[in-house]
Amino acid sequence: MAHCINELATDSAIFTVDTGMTCVWGARFITGTGKRQMLGSFNHGSMANAMPMAIGAALSHPERQIIAMCGDGGLSMLLGDLATINQYQLPIKIIVFNNRSLGMVKLEMEVVGLPDHETNMMNPDFAAIAQAMGFKGINVHKPEEVRNAVEFALSHPGPILLNVFTNPNALAMPPKVDFDQMVGMAKSMSKLMLGGKMQEVLDTIKSNYKHLKEL
Numbered sequence: 291m292a293h294c295i296n297e298l299a300t301d302s303a304i305f306t307v308d309t310g311m312t313c314v315w316g317a318r319f320i321t322g323t324g325k326r327q328m329l330g331s332f333n334h335g336s337m338a339n340a341m342p343m344a345i346g347a348a349l350s351h352p353e354r355q356i357i358a359m360c361g362d363g364g365l366s367m368l369l370g371d372l373a374t375i376n377q378y379q380l381p382i383k384i385i386v387f388n389n390r391s392l393g394m395v396k397l398e399m400e401v402v403g404l405p406d407h408e409t410n411m412m413n414p415d416f417a418a419i420a421q422a423m424g425f426k427g428i429n430v431h432k433p434e435e436v437r438n439a440v441e442f443a444l445s446h447p448g449p450i451l452l453n454v455f456t457n458p459n460a461l462a463m464p465p466k467v468d469f470d471q472m473v474g475m476a477k478s479m480s481k482l483m484l485g486g487k488m489q490e491v492l493d494t495i496k497s498n499y500k501h502l503k504e505l
Contacts, residue, residue: 291454292319294440295357295385301325303355306343308364309336312387316359338367341384345371348380355444356381362388362413369419375449376424383443384451386416389458410458420451430454 292315299305302325307316309331316328329347331339344358365386375382392409420427425448430439436454443452 291385291387291436291440291456292316292359294437295359295444296320298437298441298444299326299357300355303357304329304344304347304351305357305359306330306340306347307359308338308340308361309333310361310363310392311389312340312359312361312364315387337361338364340364341368341371341375341382344382344384345374345380348382349378355383357383357385357444360384360386362386362390362411362416363392365416366411366413372420372423372425372451380449381447382449383446384420384449385440385443386451386453387456388413388416388453389456389460391458416453417451420449420453425449425451427451427453 295305296319299320301323305316305320305326305328307313307328307330313330313332316330320326320328329343340358340360341364344356347354348356365384372384374380375384390411390413391406392411415429417427417429426446428439428443428450430436430452439452439454443450
């Protein structure tokens with residue numbers, strides 16, 4: 291999805307990224323053009339910055355395309371600001387990377403050998419909330435729908451929220467995987483299996499076996 295956003299966004303777009311997995315995807319897939327800008331908190335443990343930063347960017351630069359790359363955890367903390375976006379009719383494109391979890395927290399636990407604990411999220415329908423606030427909201431469930439949905443969202447004249455259901459088991463691989471991280475992940479998966487969560491382990495393997503060649 292981040293690749294599609296990069297390809298379809300304007301050369302002078304302003305991107306805002308939440309802390310966590312969306313920050314990783316933004317850093318890896320958004321290409322600098324000399325005119326684009328990326329705003330984030332870039333501090334460990336801080337959350338919910340992408341949408342309020344997008345509000346500020348839209349008010350200060352109304353002539354530019356503003357894209358907020360939000361995590362579901364971050365967005366859920368400040369849902370009330372959706373009303374602000376509608377009230378001032380700020381043409382922000384809110385794109386939610388909805389992996390139904392605190393993805394970076396989960397990954398940090400796994401690489402030190404801990405099974406993830408209380409990182410899953412029972413999210414509301416973010417698209418329905420956007421519509422209740424007064425502007426367009428769309429849910430995207432299938433990979434083949436992503437490009438058209440992003441294209442539609444970026445060309446929409448007003449505010450819009452795109453709620454994209456991403457793979458919660460997709461790992462953000464570091465540039466270099468060290469031995470301790472591999473050991474930690476192995477311990478984490480072993481503890482999940484012993485705890486009766488074999489399906490979660492299988493889903494993780496299925497989603498990330500393509501990374502084996504990088505180890």
